Amino acid sequence: MKVSYYPLGDQAVLLEFEQEVSPEILSDVQCVYQEIKSDAPEWLIEAVPAYASITVHYDLKQLLHAEDAEAVVIDYVKEKVAASKNSEPPEKRIVRIPVCYGGEFGPDLNEVAEYHQLAPDEVVKRHTNGDYTVYMLGFAPGFPYIGGLDASIATPRKKNPRSAIPAGSVGIAGQQTGVYSIETPGGWQIIGRTPEKLFDITKNPSFLLRAGDKIEFYPITEKEYEEWQE
Amino acid sequence: MIKVIEAGLLSSIQDKGRTGYQESGVIQSGVMDSFTLRIANTLVGNNESEGVLELTLTGPTLEFTEDHLIALCGADFSAEIDGEPAPLWRPVVVKKGSTLHMRFSKTGCRGVLAVAGGFDVPDVFGSKSTYLRAGIGGFKGRALDKEDVLPIGDPGKESEAIFKRAKESPFTWSVSGAYTDSVYSPEFIHVMPGLQFDEFTEESKRTFTSSVYKLSKQSDRMGFRMEGEPLERTVDEDILSEGVSFGTIQVPSDGQPIILLADRQTLGGYPKIGQVASVDLPALIQKKPGESVRFKWVTVKEAQQLFKKREQEWQELKWIMNKKLKEA
Numbered sequence: 001m002k003v004s005y006y007p008l009g010d011q012a013v014l015l016e017f018e019q020e021v022s023p024e025i026l027s028d029v030q031c032v033y034q035e036i037k038s039d040a041p042e043w044l045i046e047a048v049p050a051y052a053s054i055t056v057h058y059d060l061k062q063l064l065h066a067e068d069a070e071a072v073v074i075d076y077v078k079e080k081v082a083a084s085k086n087s088e089p090p091e092k093r094i095v096r097i098p099v100c101y102g103g104e105f106g107p108d109l110n111e112v113a114e115y116h117q118l119a120p121d122e123v124v125k126r127h128t129n130g131d132y133t134v135y136m137l138g139f140a141p142g143f144p145y146i147g148g149l150d151a152s153i154a155t156p157r158k159k160n161p162r163s164a165i166p167a168g169s170v171g172i173a174g175q176q177t178g179v180y181s182i183e184t185p186g187g188w189q190i191i192g193r194t195p196e197k198l199f200d201i202t203k204n205p206s207f208l209l210r211a212g213d214k215i216e217f218y219p220i221t222e223k224e225y226e227e228w229q230e
Numbered sequence: 231m232i233k234v235i236e237a238g239l240l241s242s243i244q245d246k247g248r249t250g251y252q253e254s255g256v257i258q259s260g261v262m263d264s265f266t267l268r269i270a271n272t273l274v275g276n277n278e279s280e281g282v283l284e285l286t287l288t289g290p291t292l293e294f295t296e297d298h299l300i301a302l303c304g305a306d307f308s309a310e311i312d313g314e315p316a317p318l319w320r321p322v323v324v325k326k327g328s329t330l331h332m333r334f335s336k337t338g339c340r341g342v343l344a345v346a347g348g349f350d351v352p353d354v355f356g357s358k359s360t361y362l363r364a365g366i367g368g369f370k371g372r373a374l375d376k377e378d379v380l381p382i383g384d385p386g387k388e389s390e391a392i393f394k395r396a397k398e399s400p401f402t403w404s405v406s407g408a409y410t411d412s413v414y415s416p417e418f419i420h421v422m423p424g425l426q427f428d429e430f431t432e433e434s435k436r437t438f439t440s441s442v443y444k445l446s447k448q449s450d451r452m453g454f455r456m457e458g459e460p461l462e463r464t465v466d467e468d469i470l471s472e473g474v475s476f477g478t479i480q481v482p483s484d485g486q487p488i489i490l491l492a493d494r495q496t497l498g499g500y501p502k503i504g505q506v507a508s509v510d511l512p513a514l515i516q517k518k519p520g521e522s523v524r525f526k527w528v529t530v531k532e533a534q535q536l537f538k539k540r541e542q543e544w545q546e547l548k549w550i551m552n553k554k555l556k557e558a
Contacts, residue, residue, distance in 0.1 A: 006425050009505035010533040012475045014425060019470055033253075048252040048473040050497055055473025057249075060508065064538050070530055137255040138471065138497040141364050145471075181255070182364050201354065201366055207254045 001028045003081050005074050011045075011060050013073050015081070017052040021147055025052045026135055030089040030212055035080040043073075049211060050136050051145070095209060096216045097179065097194050099170050100225040101127075105193035112155050112172060112189050124219055126150040127170075127177065127191065132215040142181035142199035142207040146215060149177045161187035168193045170217070195220075195228035231295045232345070234378040238290035238332065240451075243349050243368035244342075244492075246279040248357035252496040258476070259359035259367065262340050262451060262492050265413055265512040266304040268544070269405060270344035272551055273301035273321045275389030280348040281358030283374075285341045287518065289332025290374060294324045298382060299346035299393040303405075305338030305516065319405035321555070323396045338414070338516040346389035350381040362451070362493065392555050403554060409547055413540075418526035419510045422533055424479060424502030426469070434461040438503060443487065444522045451493040454514070456523070460485025463501055474498040477506030477514075491515065507533035509540045 001017065008014045015032065017025050033049045036056065043062035048055040056077055063069035101124045102109040113120040132148040139145075154175045162185060165171075169180040171188030180186065181198035198208045209215070220228070234241075246267060247260025261267045261284050268278045283290075289307030302309055302318050309316040309332045311324055318341075324330060335341070351358050351369055360368025369380060385393060395401075427435070443458035461481050474480070478490045480500035489506060490498065506514055507528060517523060528536075 007422065007505075007530045008425065008473070008475055008502075009422055009477055010508050010530050010537060012473070014473060016472075021470065046250050046252060048496060050472040051470045053470070053472040055475070057475060060534060060537055061541060064541060068531070069534055136471075136497070137253065139255060139495060141251075141254060141256045141366075143255050184363065199364075206355075210254070 001081070001085070003032070005077070007070055008055060012055055012057045013070065013077065015054045015056065015077060019052050021051050021135060023133060026133065026212065027089045028084075029054060031084040031087045032077075032081050034087060034090065035084045036077060041076065044076075050138070090212055092212055092214055093210075094214045094216060096218060097196055098220040098224070098228065099128075099192040099194050099217050100220050100222055101170075101192035103222060105222075105225070106170070106191040108158070108171075108189040109191045112153065112191055115155055116153060118153075123153055123191065126153045127172075128217050128219060130177070130217070132177070132217070134209050134211055134213040134215060136211050137207065137209065140180070140182050140184055140199070142209065144178060144181075144198070144209045144213075144215075146177050149175055151175065155189050157187040158189060161185055165190060166193065167197070167199075168195065170194060193225070195225050231382060232298065232380045233293040233295060234290060234374050234376055234380070235293055235329065236291040237374040237376055237378075238285055239288040240286040241290045241374040242284055242360040242362065242372075243281050243351060244284045244359045245281040245357055247492065248355050248359055248361070248367070251355050252473070255496055256355060256364070257361060257493060257496055259357070259361050260492050261342060261359075262515040263304055263342070263512045266340075266342045267344075269319065269547075269551075270301040270303040270342045272548060273303075273319070273392075273405075273555070274299050274344050274346040275386065275392045275555070276344060276346065276348055280344065281351065281368075282342040282344040283349070283380075285332065285343065287339055288334050289341060291332065292330045294326060294328050294330070295379075296326050296382075297397075298324050299385070299389065299396060300324055300330075301344045302341060303344075304341035305335040307332035307335050307341055317404055319410065320403065321392055321396055321401055323393070323400065335518070339518045340515060345382055346393055347383040347385040350383040395555075401554075405547070405551070409543070412543070414513050414516055416510055416513050418524050419514050420507035420528045420533060420536065421479065421504040421525045422507065422528060422530050424504045426463070426501035427503055429463050429465050429501060430481075430503055431462045431464055434463075434503075437461065438487075439525050439527055442522045442524055445517050445519050446486075447519045449519055451491060453491050453494060454489040454517075456487045456489065458486070461487060461503060469499055469501055471497040471499040474502070475505070477508065477511055478502055479504040479506065489514070507536060509533070509536045
């Protein structure tokens with residue numbers, strides 16, 4: 001595994017892996033991330049994993065005695081990178097997400113179908129057949145960046161973003177598919193909605209998904225959606 | 231309790247921020263000016279990182295339903311208590327029934343109001359900071375509104391002691407202007423080269439520090455949009471989204487830099503030309519839209535030395551404050 005180390009200012013270090021989005025790199029990122037988090041020193045504020053990088057935020061106040069604070073941090077993470085070679089990535093969970101496609105919940109399903117000259121049902125079929133992996137969370141609490149969309153239904157973003165997209169909305173933007181975890185403005189093509197909550201502050205854990213999860217979308221009817229909400 | 235008569239432009243409860251949840255997409259939030267957070271809390275005997283009310287450009291008008299010990303630090307909103315000027319950078323007793331009135335900021339953009347005992351709002355993911363976009367934390371997950379009533383926590387022993395002394399005879403000193411000037415009036419905002427620094431044209435690298443950048447009106451707690459000479463990259467490869475931090479300077483395709491701040495998203499996908507040195511963040515965030523900034527390159531080592539020096543000054547100041555706070 002090839003990792004490069006760069007400063008991100010005076011209180012963070014960025015670990016860059018090979019810059020590609022792939023299950024192999026994801027697995028490397030996860031292994032190193034696990035190691036960094038285990039028995040973390042006091043100066044480690046937090047580490048933030050992304051597609052092919054980990055940002056390690058450190059508390060310079062706790063490292064003022066050190067001749068070279070950044071070197072202390074880099075030495076620590078290098079050790080962790082070495083140790084990660086013997087570790088296994090977290091178990092891959094399969095999370096099934098019910099989606100009510102089309103209708104009022106998926107106002108752009110027809111537009112997406114027309115764009116590809118497919119029947120709406122065919123778009124739904126291809127969307128549910130995807131082999132999906134959550135690469136990282138970001139943008140909003142619990143919002144997953146999901147890879148694995150069938151390229152034949154990849155669709156550009158809407159020209160005019162909506163000012164409010166309800167939580168649970170399932171959308172397509174270019175090669176990505178995703179689920180809105182909170183209500184927010186956005187330009188994704190919305191093809192359906194899930195009654196599942198990706199972010200629920202009243203629950204512990206509050207986030208339905210985590211990096212590395214495999215996702216299976218499956219269709220439900222409007223009636224099933226309504227009943228889900230009870 | 232404190233009752234909100236007028237909310238001001240954007241008043242929200244913030245502490246040092248929420249850490250440990252960026253991996254799940256939860257942003258850091260927290261006060262924009264961490265220097266005011268530490269001083270204001272120390273002045274009222276709170277823990278340095280206790281939640282305070284952060285005020286923006288136009289301060290609120292607040293009515294006190296009980297006696298409270300407060301400290302106002304940062305921007306100068308021409309605060310008055312029942313028509314009498316209220317000093318900044320000093321512990322002040324506000325009597326039951328009194329009104330604290332603030333106006334448009336004369337100097338600076340953001341102030342904080344700390345109250346002895348802190349604001350009694352629940353911790354969300356370990357922090358009292360308001361995460362405005364997700365509607366969590368702080369007071370009901372939002373900025374203050376007219377007629378809100380803010381619950382105040384029980385003051386600890388240190389707060390009680392300062393409170394008692396201030397009631398007997400008001401404090402007549404404030405934190406020295408010489409000290410605050412050294413924080414808020416640097417000639418330059420020091421910046422370190424960012425990860426994609428080398429991808430920018432030689433001219434852009436020079437322009438960034440030789441010209442002046444102005445804060446656009448579209449600047450907020452998420453980030454400052456800067457207006458000035460556009461910066462150009464020699465390549466146009468996309469970058470995979472990756473972690474960013476408080477002070478990361480990104481350059482989108484229009485060439486106008488954006489400085490990411492307290493409410494930045496957890497990940498960013500624009501090239502990073504630089505990063506603001508931690509010591510200069512308080513000075514930067516006190517700029518108002520329309521004001522300008524000059525940048526100067528430093529190395530990470532130099533930025534860390536500046537930080538170390540500031541931290542030593544802070545320890546001295548804290549020692550002096552604690553001594554003065556104990557004097558009758």
